[in-house]
Amino acid sequence: MNDDDTSKIPLSGTASLDDARSAVQAVSSQVFDFTGVPGKASEAGPGISACSGMDEEKYFQVxxxxxxxxxxxxxxxxxxxxxxxxxNTGGWVLKDEYRDNSPNKNLNLVADNDAKKMSVSVVAYGKNIPPSLGIEVxxxxYRIPDGQTIHHS
Known part of the structure; x- marks a missing residue:
């Protein structure tokens, strides 16, 4: 990520790691509901990373x-x-839709929700066995509250 990209990452306010993880899990649940078809989600939970170009001791992303x-x-x-x-509803805006350069030319979607300060990317792996969607929220x-520590995972 270059310096120009850093300014594009919105500030989400102050939150504990648990509260920020919960907010991201809530958006993941909403995206799951948006699929509109029966299926199952993998079990992996959210992780914590540093915000590029910002103080790692004070700012983090989920x-x-x-x-x-x-x-x-x-x-x-x-x-x-x-x-x-x-x-493209409820505060979500579809920002990009494209086919990637993989041999399968997988369909990719990227959407942002400015009010929630969240972004989601989805890749359709329709030719994989079994077919699936790769989703990342x-x-x-976020700024960590004073007195708390960020544990990057």
């Missing part, structure tokens, strides 16, 4: 990468259509 596997393999495309629609930069 990231939550997870995988969604529809119960029916053919539902990957349906889930992406639902996500394209839902990620990332927060803006």
């Amino acid at each position: 990231y939550h990468p997870w995988n969604f596997q529809p119960n029916s393999p053919g539902d990957v495309d349906k889930a992406m259509e639902h996500l394209k629609s839902k990620l 990332v927060s803006g930069c």
Whole structure:
């Protein structure tokens, strides 16, 4: 990330690590609901990272990468259509939609929610076995409350 990108990461206010993780998990749950098809999510929880160009002792971001596997393999495309629609409502704005350079030319979506200071990226792995969606929710930069410590994970 270059210096110009740092200013694009919104400040999310002050929060404890637990509160920030909970906020990101709530957005991940919303994205799960947005898929609109039955399936299961991987169990990995959110992690903590430093905010590029900011004091690592005071500022942090929360990231939550997870995988969604529809119960029916053919539902990957349906889930992406639902996500394209839902990620343009309720404060969400679909910022980018493109096919990546992989041999499968996977469809990618990127959306931001300025009010929640969150971003989500979704990759459709429709040709994988089993077909799935790779999803990552990332927060803006939080400031840790005075007296608390950031443990990057």
